[in-house]
Amino acid sequence: MTDAIVLDQVRKAYDGATVLQPASLSIPRGQFVALVGGSGAGKTTLLKTINGLVAPDDGQVRIDGAATTDLDGPTLRRRIGYVFQEVGLFPHLSVGENIGIVPTLLGWDAATIAARTAELLDLVALPREVAVRRPAALSGGQRQRVGVARALAARPSILLMDEPFGALDSVTRTALADDVRRLHDQLSLTTVMVTHDIAEAVLLADRIVVMSQGRVIADDTPRGLLAGHPDPTVEALMQAPRRQAARMREIAGE
Ligand SMILES: Nc1ncnc2c1ncn2[C@@H]1O[C@H](COP(=O)(O)OP(=O)(O)OP(=O)(O)O)[C@@H](O)[C@H]1O
Numbered sequence: 001m002t003d004a005i006v007l008d009q010v011r012k013a014y015d016g017a018t019v020l021q022p023a024s025l026s027i028p029r030g031q032f033v034a035l036v037g038g039s040g041a042g043k044t045t046l047l048k049t050i051n052g053l054v055a056p057d058d059g060q061v062r063i064d065g066a067a068t069t070d071l072d073g074p075t076l077r078r079r080i081g082y083v084f085q086e087v088g089l090f091p092h093l094s095v096g097e098n099i100g101i102v103p104t105l106l107g108w109d110a111a112t113i114a115a116r117t118a119e120l121l122d123l124v125a126l127p128r129e130v131a132v133r134r135p136a137a138l139s140g141g142q143r144q145r146v147g148v149a150r151a152l153a154a155r156p157s158i159l160l161m162d163e164p165f166g167a168l169d170s171v172t173r174t175a176l177a178d179d180v181r182r183l184h185d186q187l188s189l190t191t192v193m194v195t196h197d198i199a200e201a202v203l204l205a206d207r208i209v210v211m212s213q214g215r216v217i218a219d220d221t222p223r224g225l226l227a228g229h230p231d232p233t234v235e236a237l238m239q240a241p242r243r244q245a246a247r248m249r250e251i252a253g254e
Pocket of ligand 1: 015037038039040041042043044045
């Protein structure tokens with residue numbers, strides 16, 4: 001079967017500085033991939049090459065076998081949902097209008113958009129009444145849920161998320177992360193999520209891709225990476241979840 005996302009030797013430089021070394025990655029349909037690595041490693045840049053927000057200098061990105069350069073904007077927006085870092089809801093639009101942005105751009109009629117908005121609010125476990133509120137009248141966790149609903153509005157098969165839970169307290173974060181994984185499974189999505197939280201990546205993802213200085217330095221299952229890796233940067237990253245797990249077992253008296 002054709003992979004949902006293929007990056008074929010994708011390279012990107014800004015003002016002569018290469019921020020993404022030629023990177024290749026194939027992501028089969030249905031996989032949940034976490035993209036981790038230090039600040040400035042190139043994670044957001046790589047994520048944005050997938051939906052065309054960043055145009056690669058070299059190489060090719062293919063979505064379900066088609067080069068993104070051959071796909072028009074509306075097709076990309078329909079196929080790929082994007083949850084922005086810091087959510088990026090429009091403050092002057094209601095929650096419902098925010099969720100309906102892509103369907104509106106795609107020319108859906110008002111009744112279909114309203115029905116879809118209600119369905120999406122149910123899906124992300126928000127009361128339907130919030131549709132008429134402005135984003136400022138929601139909690140941070142609720143705003144993130146709106147961000148996820150907005151990304152899923154046009155029934156994409158691919159969901160990209162850039163640090164979607166970054167600013168949340170740990171209880172809200174865990175609940176939302178669990179819901180995102182549930183939605184991934186329920187809607188048969190292919191998901192790529194950038195996160196700084198390695199424990200979260202280990203708990204949520206089927207596969208973890210580690211980046212450092214514009215390169216992919218590791219790519220394995222959480223279990224595989226926890227078992228050990230020759231690269232010291234990867235090893236250092238994996239120490240945190242290992243320590244947390246060991247400490248939890250100790251406290252639980254196991
Ligand atoms: N539009 C841009 N113009 C110039 N440089 C950029 C631009 N976007 C990103 N960069 C640079 O590219 C490098 C990689 O940035 P990127 O945002 O992809 O990293 P990241 O791994 O997502 O980092 P973080 O975890 O801090 O968000 C950084 O050095 C950044 O300053």
